[in-house]
Amino acid sequence: AQKVTQAQTEISVVEKEDVTLDCVYETRDTTYYLFWYKQPPSGELVFLIRRNSFDEQNEISGRYSWNFQKSTSSFNFTITASQVVDSAVYFCALSDHSGAGSYQLTFGKGTKLSVIP
């Protein structure tokens, strides 16, 4: 079973629109970590945020905000007033023990966001 599901493969929005990227995860661990990374066309992944399973507070950073809901196993990412520079592939990732004894990171398939001017 897929541990991290990003159901939206591609999204296109017009500049200044708000957009939400969905992420649903699956784990049996009570302690785990969730991440979002951005991969612009240049290729290098850039860290956006980390959340541990005990911290359900929503986070806002400028135009970016994240909604973590354990009840629905979701960790959604919203960009407000999108800009062309937001065009990238966004990855959600889960880190848990996976029975391996140490934390291992599993990425979702990614959502490609295109912001049209």
Add this chain to the structure above:
Amino acid sequence: KAGVTQTPRYLIKTRGQQVTLSCSPISGHRSVSWYQQTPGQGLQFLFEYFSETQRNKGNFPGRFSGRQFSNSRSEMNVSTLELGDSALYLCASSLGSQGRNEQFFGPGTRLTVL
């Protein structure tokens, strides 16, 4: 502070050959992880090295191996290359465990197997 560097950036090999990729982490980072990125499978974890020891390994065949040196630089090796090994190989470094910390990624090595 210099970022994560990977060499070479592009590589073309033929089936059956072997290849070695190199990664220099950010100064002070002791954890180096490797990932394979392909259009079909997405981003998949290969392995993590911490203080010269392999700490974690993904679900890849034994043809994929790695090592880390005392200066934290890391290499990964793929032997007996197959067409399916064509991918972008990404290296990432972090202060602590890759599973719990922010990782800094390099630009990747694009490997093409003919």
